[in-house]
Structure formats: C-alpha cells, structure tokens
Amino acid sequence: MGLLGALLKTSLFLVIFLGALFLLPGLPPNTTFPFKEYFIKPARELNGTLELNSHLNGARQLWKDKIFGPECLIVLDDKIYTGIHSGEVIRLNNEESVQPITKIGQPCDYIFDDELCGYPVGLALDTQGNNLIVSDAYYGIWQVDLETRKKTVLVPAEQILPGKGANRRAKLFNSLAVSRRGDIFWTDSFSDDFVLAAFANPSGRLFKYDRIKKTNEVLMDELSFANGLALSPSEDFIILAETTAMRLRKYYLKGLRAGQSEVFVEGLPGWPDNLTADEEGIWVPLSVASDRENPNLFAVLAPYPKLRSFLARLVALMRLPLRMLNHIYPNDMAARLFHSFNDMVIRNAPKRNTVVRVDWNGNVVKSLHGFDGSASGISHVLEFKGHLYLGSPFNHYIAKVKLPDDVAKSVKGD
Numbered sequence: 001m002g003l004l005g006a007l008l009k010t011s012l013f014l015v016i017f018l019g020a021l022f023l024l025p026g027l028p029p030n031t032t033f034p035f036k037e038y039f040i041k042p043a044r045e046l047n048g049t050l051e052l053n054s055h056l057n058g059a060r061q062l063w064k065d066k067i068f069g070p071e072c073l074i075v076l077d078d079k080i081y082t083g084i085h086s087g088e089v090i091r092l093n094n095e096e097s098v099q100p101i102t103k104i105g106q107p108c109d110y111i112f113d114d115e116l117c118g119y120p121v122g123l124a125l126d127t128q129g130n131n132l133i134v135s136d137a138y139y140g141i142w143q144v145d146l147e148t149r150k151k152t153v154l155v156p157a158e159q160i161l162p163g164k165g166a167n168r169r170a171k172l173f174n175s176l177a178v179s180r181r182g183d184i185f186w187t188d189s190f191s192d193d194f195v196l197a198a199f200a201n202p203s204g205r206l207f208k209y210d211r212i213k214k215t216n217e218v219l220m221d222e223l224s225f226a227n228g229l230a231l232s233p234s235e236d237f238i239i240l241a242e243t244t245a246m247r248l249r250k251y252y253l254k255g256l257r258a259g260q261s262e263v264f265v266e267g268l269p270g271w272p273d274n275l276t277a278d279e280e281g282i283w284v285p286l287s288v289a290s291d292r293e294n295p296n297l298f299a300v301l302a303p304y305p306k307l308r309s310f311l312a313r314l315v316a317l318m319r320l321p322l323r324m325l326n327h328i329y330p331n332d333m334a335a336r337l338f339h340s341f342n343d344m345v346i347r348n349a350p351k352r353n354t355v356v357r358v359d360w361n362g363n364v365v366k367s368l369h370g371f372d373g374s375a376s377g378i379s380h381v382l383e384f385k386g387h388l389y390l391g392s393p394f395n396h397y398i399a400k401v402k403l404p405d406d407v408a409k410s411v412k413g414d
C-alpha cells in the first residue's frame with residue numbers, strides 16, 4: 001500500500017472516529033445534566049460607570065512569596081486571615097510573619113495538589129460563637145473553634161446532597177455566608193469533573209445548611225459555576241455570583257417572593273468571583289476579564305450542545321492514558337499538569353483587571369481597572385483601613401490599593 005493509500009485510510013478512520021464521537025448517544029462522559037442549549041448575555045460596553053481608569057495600577061504586593069493563592073480574605077481583631085494552597089488557613093500578622101491557624105486537608109509535599117492538601121476558599125466568622133467557618137474546596141464545610149482549634153465537620157465531602165433533578169455529592173465547595181441566626185449559605189460550583197465542567201451544562205448549586213437541624217436544603221440548581229455570596233443587610237435576599245455566566249443572581253429568602261430568583265446584574269465585563277457585602281453594596285472582583293475583544297468561551301459555546309458534547313468526549317478520551325498512568329503509578333503528575341495548565345491560562349488572560357461596585361438595587365455604581373498586572377486574577381476584595389486588599393488564587397502575594405475617595409465617603413454613610 002502506497003503512502004497515499006495509508007493516508008487516505010487514516011483520514012477515513014479519523015472521519016469515522018470523529019463522526020462517531022460527535023453523533024453516537026450514550027458515550028461517556030456522563031454529565032450531571034444532559035447537553036442542552038443555554039445562553040449567556042455578553043459583556044456590556046465599557047462606558048458609563050464601567051469606563052476604564054487605572055486605579056488598580058501600581059498595586060503594592062504584600063507578603064510576597066510567603067503565601068500562594070490567597071483566595072479569600074477576612075479580618076478578625078485587626079488581622080487578615082486567608083486560605084492558601086497547601087490547605088492552610090493562616091493569619092497575616094505583619095508583613096514578615098505568617099501564622100498557621102488550621103488545616104482541613106491531608107499532609108502533602110506538593111502544595112498545588114489541592115485535592116490532597118485541601119484548599120480553603122471560603123472563610124467566614126461564625127455568628128454563634130468564636131468559630132471560623134471554613135469551606136475547603138475538597139474537604140467540605142467545617143467549624144473551627146478559634147480558641148481550642150478544635151475542628152468539627154458540618155458538611156462532609158462525601159455526603160450525598162439534594163439537587164433539583166439529581167441528588168449528588170458536592171464537587172467544589174466554594175463560598176460561605178453565615179446568617180445572624182447561624183445558618184450557613186454555601187455554594188457548590190459544579191458537579192461534573194473539573195475539565196468536563198467547561199463543556200457540560202451548568203450544575204452548580206446554592207445550599208442552606210440549617211444549623212439546628214443540621215440539614216442541607218438546595219435553594220438553586222443548574223447554576224453556572226456557583227461562587228461568591230452576599231447576604232443583604234436585612235437578610236431578606238441573597239446575591240450569588242455565577243462566575244462563567246458573568247452575572248449575579250438574586251434569591252429571595254423572605255417575603256411574598258421567598259423561594260424565587262431573578263437576575264440581579266448581567267453582562268459584567270468579566271467573571272465575578274467572591275462577593276464582599278456591606279451596608280451600601282457589594283464589591284465584585286472579576287477574576288478574568290471579558291469584553292468584545294476577549295469573548296467568554298462559555299458564552300460562545302453555550303448555544304451549541306452537540307459541539308460541547310463532542311469536545312467533552314474528546315477531552316475525556318485524551319485524558320484516559322493519563323488517568324491509567326496515575327492509577328498504575330500514583331503520583332502528583334496530574335496535579336502538576338493541572339497547575340501548569342492553570343498557570344498558562346492565567347498568563348494568557350486578558351490584560352485588564354477589574355473590580356466593580358454594585359449597589360443593593362443591582363446598579364453598577366463604580367469600577368476600578370488596572371492594566372499593569374500588579375493586581376491580577378482578583379478573587380476577593382477586602383476593605384480594610386482605608387485600602388482595598390485583593391486576594392487571588394493565582395498570586396503569591398496580596399495586592400493593596402487605595403480605597404477610592406468617593407467610595408470611602410459613601411461607605412461611611414455621608
């Protein structure tokens with residue numbers, strides 16, 4: 001057989017193979033929800049309150065190279081607490097010293113092996129005692145007594161949780177908000193395998209953990225990467241970030257519309273991450289920018305379920321050898337590959353870094369932008385002592401910028 005024949009044969013095989021991959025029903029991977037079309041509103045124009053500025057340029061980088069991936073920041077007794085890769089929750093005492101507080105995950109050598117080390121991505125102070133409530137992406141929701149450091153699991157990782165349509169485990173425990181009564185609202189970002197989740201239909205959930213009954217109620221399902229939460233000042237509704245859909249949703253907790261939800265803000269020019277609420281409104285960091293020049297891949301693919309199922313199958317197949325290798329010879333290679341992949345994505349992300357401020361009526365009232373990378377991949381905004389401290393799962397420091405004057409005024413309430 002000549003070269004041409006071999007080539008033809010190979011191409012024919014490829015066409016049949018790809019065709020089968022594209023068309024055959026019932027092939028793996030099995031996703032939580034069937035592939036169906038959905039739509040994501042594209043990013044708004046960068047005008048009006050979204051007009052570009054350079055407020056985030058020249059951010060100071062604190063605790064540089066002492067901390068890796070400080071995703072979520074809270075303050076207790078004038079000190080910042082954060083969770084980092086390696087699984088630890090730490091207290092930042094001053095710019096030199098970092099003090100471990102607790103760790104939920106397993107001991108580990110390679111700190112970016114999050115599934116083994118654990119990764120505390122949600123932190124909140126308890127309203128029912130001197131506890132820290134920790135959401136560890138892979139180990140569930142825990143209560144840690146700040147005095148005795150005793151750890152108690154509230155929602156174990158392996159627990160089967162209710163869903164609208166399918167009951168299932170949580171895949172990625174994410175944000176937390178604790179109500180005055182002590183109930184914990186929390187998000188599970190998605191239910192499919194991490195890589196496949198990029199192509200599958202949205203499967204994130206919002207839960208309410210009842211502190212007295214110790215039960216989880218599912219409030220919303222089929223969310224696009226359910227992430228940050230913000231309880232309204234009177235706790236009559238809760239705002240939730242749907243990261244990959246570039247929008248915020250509002251879920252009514254009290255009143256005539258209790259149990260209903262609606263879009264709160266959509267078409268954000270990037271991916272909203274953790275939300276930080278105060279009396280006047282919410283800080284919304286956009287961890288990856290999106291606009292006309294940088295379209296959101298999820299929004300592009302959302303209307304094409306066949307294409308998404310094809311890509312999911314392709315990825316699943318490509319990963320098979322890696323899986324097998326990992327099975328025969330367990331090592332942290334998958335974690336290392338995943339980390340380098342993440343690194344690459346973030347290094348190639350659009351240059352613009354943005355934080356927006358939204359009032360309690362869903363209006364974008366202000367935006368801060370930066371282009372020099374000094375504050376990039378922002379996942380959390382903490383207002384502290386006249387400054388904004390910016391956390392990120394990708395950075396090895398916490399960025400610090402001045403609080404804009406007009407916000408400083410309105411936050412004080414004059």
Ligand SMILES: *[C@@H]1O[C@H](CO)[C@@H](O)[C@H](O)[C@H]1NC(C)=O
Nearest residue numbers: 044045046047048049050051
């Ligand atoms: C921003 O631009 C869009 C599209 O050109 C326009 O529809 C909208 O009214 C503008 N908004 C503001 C606040 O200028």
Ligand SMILES: *[C@@H]1O[C@H](CO)[C@@H](O)[C@H](O)[C@H]1NC(C)=O
Nearest residue numbers: 072121122123124175176274
């Ligand atoms: C987000 O920030 C709030 C307020 O600082 C905190 O209570 C919450 O747990 C955080 N969650 C995540 C995932 O960062």
